[in-house]
Amino acid sequence: MSKPDQLIFMSSTQDLSVLRQQIKELESQTRRMDPTKAEWTDWLTEVNSYLNEFLVDTREGPAYRQPEPGKSQEEYTFSLSTNGESLSNALDEMREWVDYSGLNPASGGHLAYIPGGGVLPSALGDLMAAVTNRYAGVAFANPGAVALEHFLIRWMAQVFGFPESTGGNLSSGGSIANLIAITTARDAQGVRPSDYERLVIYGSARMHHCLHKALRIAGLGFSPLREIALDERQRMIPEDLDRQIRHDKEIGLLPFLIIGSAGTTDTGSIDPLDALADIAEQENIWFHIDAAYGGFFYLLPEMKLRLKGISRAQSLVIDPHKGLFLPYGTGAVLIRNIHQLHASQYYQANYMQDAAQADLGWSPADLSPELTKHFRGLRMYMALKLFGIQTFEHALAEKIALCQYFHHAVQDLGFAVGPFPELSVTHFRWAPKGRDLNTVNRWIMGRIHEDGRVFLSSTTLEGQIWIRLAVLSFRSKFRHIEETLKMLKDIVSKLPEND
Ligand SMILES: Cc1ncc(COP(=O)(O)O)c(C=O)c1O
Structure with missing residues (x-):
């Protein structure tokens, strides 16, 4: 086998027969890149057996294994070789360093942050998307793949009561979806560079930090951001928003964007969306809703009232990799007027001229910053197609019920709790009299992470540490809640007498 440095490319005078010989040799050396049916089947069998072993651990094992203390990144000795290695070498590395340490987000015991999913039909979709490598960026390249993604956008638009004119x-x-919404809001309002310092954004101290990043990336980092006062459930108070807008207008500023949350990450709070929409409409201000976490609960008839007003946003973010239990890697944005989204995100390059066929309809590449992209629609479609929408509704209702059950049961153990959960996040803490509660609850968090059967996270609200329970994994079941309660009971029974 020739080494690459022996494969000298021809000069313009070289004999073609030499080049032919080189091509043949290169062909034989690259043949392995397209495995035979038998080789491919062997790989799938080996990966399938690895994954089945992983799924047993996911269903029965802990949600969290504390990484070895003090182990630095350099100690993970991943390596590459010149001639490639066996699949089992790669799987061994995953087994040793990746899939059995730290947090297992696929576990039903993952009850922290906003849990992820990983429904298996989506894995089939991803596998198919990778093998077929359909180009879902431009309708010209694959009208069917693009049509599938538009179909899903339209389905979501219908779910959320958005009009026909919606694009997405x-x-x-969720972070990139929010960024698309913010840049579209900016561009749709004809913002000019000289306006930036006078444009006012209204949000809450509880809005997700990706919105702060999006505003900064969109050049709005120096625009005044008003944090509207919150009620006792951590929801924006519309009267304060109204007052603030009036004040800003009086002093010559330009109220520009209201950001509401449908399910904050900290506490699962839902801002009064309908009242915010009234103000936005009256004042002619763009209304954006970040419903990355809470949006899909709108599928449940019982939640329509609680999320009332969601249909009135100019832009809406919802995360299928949260509320539809998909594996990480799928967010979604809906913009009420597709022309505004297009005007903000589109570009025409000379080398793309053949693809610019208007009669094929909209292309995702003209509706987002991405050109070449993963065919994400397939993983979402496969999950919805195989399970049916009602299964998702049942799963979402189950998450709310589990959270509510926990909220009651943890009080029976003597914990103090925050307000009754609006969605599937609740917070609580151990509050013995005369103790430093932050020290006590930090100690409890440490024990929870050491235990690892289930994984919880904490937050700080008005300077006070609270432990959170967030139920959104499709694998979270009653036994995980019972296990959590048992673990908490054990832990507080061992609380040291002094801080
Ligand atoms: C309310 C909310 N918005 C936005 C995001 C950001 O989404 P992503 O992590 O998918 O970028 C999150 C993530 O947890 C979230 O909870």
């Missing part, structure tokens, strides 16, 4: 995009997650 399947993004890599």
